[in-house]
Amino acid sequence: MNHLTENEMLQVVDGSMLNGEKTRILVHLESCPRCRKEVEFSRNLERAARSAPLSKPSREFTARVMGRIAPQLKPSIGTWFINNLANILAMTLVLTVVWYAVTLKKADGPATGPTVVSNALAVYSEYYAKVRELFPADRIRAVQSPMTDQSAETNKIILFTVISILILVAVDRLVLRRVIRLRR
Amino acid sequence: MQITDVTLIQRILAGEKKAFAELVDRHKDRGMTLAMRMLKNREEAEEALQDAFIRAFSALPRFEWKSSFSTWFYRILYNVCATRLSRRGEDIHMHLDGSEGEGGFDVPAEDLLPDEKYESDEFQSMVTREIEALPALYGSICTLFFMQDMSYDQIVEITGLPLGTVKVRLFRGRMLLRQSVGRRLGSGKLKVV
Structure with a gap:
């Protein structure tokens, strides 16, 4: 057969x-x-x-693919705004405080520079130098107990310390974001 | 109700990034299976799959809706894997001559199993292992045929091979699978009760 x-x-x-x-x-x-x-x-x-079982890629596979295509995606204005909200807030604060400092300087006397920007930079440099100068122990105590020392100078020191921190945060955030993007 | 691939693609093209993640989630396991059966290396298969998704994303605006997304995507993946194989010196595009087998069986009938044994996990695992071990040349075609339940025409579209070559490869792959499982049964790896 x-x-x-x-x-x-x-x-x-x-x-x-x-x-x-x-x-x-x-x-x-x-x-x-x-x-x-x-x-x-x-x-x-x-x-x-x-009905053989399927092979599965690693758990973070989708996230990795999305990370690699991220630079190709053009975000909408809304998405861009949300992603950069912290930067925008930080920069707004910095600019507000600089503007406030310029206004203070103008109230003290006539402007020393030809432009608003150079005035702002000059004022900031001046106060930053003062912060450095006054940083030693007695001034730290003054900052720590503001209720006992309400002088205008101490307030300015606090103000410009905050500005310095905000600038550092903004710079750090921008640097950090770039590093993350490069790693992807 | 599940959203179709078409709707997801429309959303992606409208700028909704999250929709592509859903498309990836939907096709990654089947894609990984095809890549694994071609490349036989988990790390390389995952890299190839990643490349294929990124290429698909870039080419999505040029997607012509002539075929389903899965057919289009597996074509990209198949080509990525084939390129990697040719870098290793393995040519998956070579055409095979010869006709489909006319010979008889080489699995002795007495080694075949009673019906209930075919339902066992052990038999399933054995078949899975043997499919994974098929050479890429046959493994890729068999995977598309079995796993995706694809027709000859779809396999031709994905692989770019002539219909005759697809038929011969599928036939040989099925025969190799049959022989290797038969050998295992013969060697007593799965005992007949």
């Missing part, structure tokens, strides 16, 4: 037997337990192949 060929067996499994061959193959299967068993084996094998 001639058994089914591999090709004929797969045709039975796929249900793709040619019309002319179909009757012969089916008649053979009726009378041949070996070929029936082989066909059954193939069917079960392919059923198992179809």
Whole structure:
């Protein structure tokens, strides 16, 4: 007895037997337990192949892909605004305080520079120098207990210390963001 | 109701970044399976899959809607993996000559299992291991055929191979799988009760 060929067996499994061959193959299967068993084996094998578990990439895979495509994405103005909210607030505060300092200087006397910017820089430099000068122990105590020393000079020291911190925060944030972007 | 790939693509093209993450989540496991069965190395497969997603993202504005996203994406992934294989000196695009087998079986019928054994986890694991071990040439086609339930036409579209080559490779892959599982059964790795 001639058994089914591999090709004929797969045709039975796929249900793709040619019309002319179909009757012969089916008649053979009726009378041949070996070929029936082989066909059954193939069917079960392919059923198992179809339900084989999928391989999974690592947990952070999607985040990594999104990180790599981030520079290609053009964010909307709203998204850009939210992402940069902290920077915008910090810079607004810095500018407000600088403007306040310029106004104070103008109230003290005539402007010394030709422009508002150079005035602001000059005022900031002047007060920053004072902070450095007054930084020693007695002034630290004065800052720590403002209720006991309410002089205008102490207030200015606190003010410009805050400005310095804000500038540092803004710079740090910008640097940090760049480093993160480069790592991606 | 699940959002379709088409809707997700429209959202991505409208600038919604999160939608692409959902598309990645939806296709990463099947993509990883195809990459693993072609490259046989987890790290390299993950890199290839990542490259394929990034290429797909860049090419998304040029997506023509002629085929489904999955067919289009697997074509990109298949090409990324094929390029990596050719760098290793393995040519997955070579055309095979010869006809589909006409020979008889080489799995002795007495080694075949009673019906209930086919349902066992052990049999499933054995088949999974043997599919993973198929050479990339056949493993890729068999994976698309079994895992994705893809038609010959879709496999032709993904691989860029002629229909005849796809048929021959699929036939040989199925026969190799049959023989390797048969050998395992014969060697008593899965005992017949």
